[in-house]
Amino acid sequence: MRIGLICGAFALAGFACNASAQAIAARAGSTGFGGDLGFSVTDAFGLRGTLYGGSVSRNLTESGVRYESQLRFGTAMALADFHPGRGRFRLSTGLAYNNNRFDLVARGTSGTIEINDRTYNISEVGTVNGRLRFNRTNPYIGLGWGTAARSAGPGLFFSADIGILFVDPTVTLSANCSPAFSAAQCAQLQADLRAEEQEFEDETFFRRRYPVLSFGIGYRF
Numbered sequence: 001m002r003i004g005l006i007c008g009a010f011a012l013a014g015f016a017c018n019a020s021a022q023a024i025a026a027r028a029g030s031t032g033f034g035g036d037l038g039f040s041v042t043d044a045f046g047l048r049g050t051l052y053g054g055s056v057s058r059n060l061t062e063s064g065v066r067y068e069s070q071l072r073f074g075t076a077m078a079l080a081d082f083h084p085g086r087g088r089f090r091l092s093t094g095l096a097y098n099n100n101r102f103d104l105v106a107r108g109t110s111g112t113i114e115i116n117d118r119t120y121n122i123s124e125v126g127t128v129n130g131r132l133r134f135n136r137t138n139p140y141i142g143l144g145w146g147t148a149a150r151s152a153g154p155g156l157f158f159s160a161d162i163g164i165l166f167v168d169p170t171v172t173l174s175a176n177c178s179p180a181f182s183a184a185q186c187a188q189l190q191a192d193l194r195a196e197e198q199e200f201e202d203e204t205f206f207r208r209r210y211p212v213l214s215f216g217i218g219y220r221f
Helices: 003-011 183-203
Strands: 023-029 032-040 045-053 055-062 065-072 075-082 089-098 101-106 112-115 118-121 128-134 137-145 155-166 169-174 209-220
Touching: 023 155, 032 075, 032 209, 045 089, 055 183, 065 112, 065 128, 075 137, 089 155, 112 183, 118 183, 128 183, 137 209, 169 183
Parallel strands: none
Antiparallel strands: 023 032, 023 209, 032 045, 045 075, 055 065, 065 101, 075 089, 089 137, 101 128, 112 118, 128 169, 137 155, 155 209
């Protein structure tokens, strides 16, 4: 991510941005694997751009249904950092482009699967496939530790952030309608899938807040 692009984004908010790059860092955490580029504006105020990607596998149980899931990361953030006392501790706020998603597969057990508390045969509906996605633009607030807004000299540094993205998740689920099903049975299956989606959204851990916890190591110039 070029400094000029970050400067351009913050210039829209009225910030003067004539500083050169101050620090780069490699990072990993709940938003994936990636890095950030930061530079100073004043002795107590800095700007950062971050980019994350990658994927991890995990299992989820929602509404009594066990899902195999693949969490695919895709997050870009533009952050403003305030350093009280001009030290390494920082308070951060900004916006994130959030393309994180869970790809979901529920295979059921013992040849059956429950959808909205109704039991279906796997041979009739197959696996239940789904996806959990978030609204693309999310506000962020957090705090962390890193290099000072204007460092005394070059060197390695440790970086950490903890915060929250304010999100609005959406779940979509699908399953096959057996050729043996009547029109009414197919309609019931679709109604049960919609109800299961709503329960999933209501119960999911990411209902309104996506936790951000990341660590990194970087170099200041």
